[in-house]
Amino acid sequence: MRHTKVKDLLNSTTTLQEVNAKGWVRTFRNNQFIALNDGSTINNIQCVVDFENTPDETLKRITTGAAVSVIGTLIESKGAGQKYEIQVNKLEILGDSDAEKFPIQPKNKPSLDFLRENAHLRVRTNMFGAIMRVRSVLSFAVHNYFQQKGFVYVNTPIITGSDAEGAGEMFKVTALPFDNTPRTEDGKVNYKEDFFEKETNLTVSGQLEGETYAMALGQIYTFGPTFRAENSNTSRHLAEFWMIEPEVAFNNLDDNMDLAEDFIQYVIKYALDNCQDDLKFLEGRLLDEEKSKPQAERSEMALLEKLNFVLENNFKRVSYTEAIDILRDSTPNKKKKFQYIINEWGADLQSEHERYLVEKHFKCPVILFDYPANIKAFYMRLNDNTEPGRETVRAMDILFPGIGEIVGGSEREERYDVLIEKMKALEIDEEELSWYLDTRRFGSATHAGFGLGFERLVLFVTGMTNIRDVIPFPRTPGNAEF
Ligand code: 4AD
Numbered sequence: 001m002r003h004t005k006v007k008d009l010l011n012s013t014t015t016l017q018e019v020n021a022k023g024w025v026r027t028f029r030n031n032q033f034i035a036l037n038d039g040s041t042i043n044n045i046q047c048v049v050d051f052e053n054t055p056d057e058t059l060k061r062i063t064t065g066a067a068v069s070v071i072g073t074l075i076e077s078k079g080a081g082q083k084y085e086i087q088v089n090k091l092e093i094l095g096d097s098d099a100e101k102f103p104i105q106p107k108n109k110p111s112l113d114f115l116r117e118n119a120h121l122r123v124r125t126n127m128f129g130a131i132m133r134v135r136s137v138l139s140f141a142v143h144n145y146f147q148q149k150g151f152v153y154v155n156t157p158i159i160t161g162s163d164a165e166g167a168g169e170m171f172k173v174t175a176l177p178f179d180n181t182p183r184t185e186d187g188k189v190n191y192k193e194d195f196f197e198k199e200t201n202l203t204v205s206g207q208l209e210g211e212t213y214a215m216a217l218g219q220i221y222t223f224g225p226t227f228r229a230e231n232s233n234t235s236r237h238l239a240e241f242w243m244i245e246p247e248v249a250f251n252n253l254d255d256n257m258d259l260a261e262d263f264i265q266y267v268i269k270y271a272l273d274n275c276q277d278d279l280k281f282l283e284g285r286l287l288d289e290e291k292s293k294p295q296a297e298r299s300e301m302a303l304l305e306k307l308n309f310v311l312e313n314n315f316k317r318v319s320y321t322e323a324i325d326i327l328r329d330s331t332p333n334k335k336k337k338f339q340y341i342i343n344e345w346g347a348d349l350q351s352e353h354e355r356y357l358v359e360k361h362f363k364c365p366v367i368l369f370d371y372p373a374n375i376k377a378f379y380m381r382l383n384d385n386t387e388p389g390r391e392t393v394r395a396m397d398i399l400f401p402g403i404g405e406i407v408g409g410s411e412r413e414e415r416y417d418v419l420i421e422k423m424k425a426l427e428i429d430e431e432e433l434s435w436y437l438d439t440r441r442f443g444s445a446t447h448a449g450f451g452l453g454f455e456r457l458v459l460f461v462t463g464m465t466n467i468r469d470v471i472p473f474p475r476t477p478g479n480a481e482f
């Protein structure tokens, strides 16, 4: 007999059938009621054991975490809380779980920190089951969105020689030995003797390679892991995270903003439509967590309301220059409550500023655009008609409540001469990026794209507050367990 998923059993339309369910015991009450979960849904199926006719030996082995198989009749449940339950006729323990040793005991209400240390087992809790199912559905929604629109999915390399963001936050990739490292005459590491015969690193972004494909296939997107060795030990940064990077030929910055907004609204709607039970559970979790916070720090909206709000309201589009004016005149700036006081145009925005704009001033998602050229990456298009000394680029960042920056993107500098000038000024090796410059040498055209940090999206949709809790095995400074 093949077993049936718990989700399908709970959605069944007929009763009194003999069914087989397999899963892990969540709880066992009164020597009679097993709450069985198999990961297909947040809901457990109640299995009622005929304890009078079950040997004590077996009953003792029904412990939290044990894997069991039950065969029985699916009947309407008399108890509140579930429509169906299984009247067990045959129970088999597939794998024992020592109650003294299994660390995830529901009674103890394990902390998020403790669960992080047990990342391989935390997925057996309701919370992490829900998060990881939502993550999976969101990832499907990403592909759905772009595939329906005719975008080509491109797999850009993980190992590369380029630093797309020019921020120098790269993990080196090498097969050279650490002792007796081959050196050149002037004492530098001789990468000519390395595996790739050049210096390589893990990619920080697939954008540059993605651009070359957009300039042939028209509309492309990437969706893959990216790596940053930035030492930011925050609740928003991972050293290994997943990024979605669409790139579209002939799009300008306005088209880029439209695409990003439409895309984000689509994937959130998709999750709302397809993860109702999980999102309801996560909404309850968030309310619970916020009970312990002072009123002022609690969110104004419950999770589902917040997600619907994003669907129903346009993102507010604000230029960097307008944002600086707002920030300069803001109460926290005047009262010196910001850690970094905004004095003049040109200042880089810190997350405290971004969050002020989104959470206090506009109270909705914000797209900031036209940033000062010198705080943004080399490939962004220089605006025409900017004052000397006040050059801006066609950049955009999307800021979300509770998250800060969720998207970074731009229209690209399509003019060969302007791009070369910029690279020279920043001492970026033209030789090394000669292939990239070819897109501007042969058939260059306006194009634009952006990067969405997938985990930041999952954070927003699940209402979790630490990015380490929305990726199965987080990599952060000092942590690469599992
Ligand atoms: O703003 P970023 O650095 O932009 C790029 O990499 C561009 N090449 C994208 C493009 O135009 N194709 O990163 C894009 C997004 C950020 O907005 C943020 O959501 C996420 O990636 N991100 C991180 N997420 C988690 N941990 C980190 N350390 C992240 N760094 C960036």
Ligand code: MG
Residues within 6 Å of the ligand: 397, 405, 407, 408
């Ligand atoms: Mg950015």
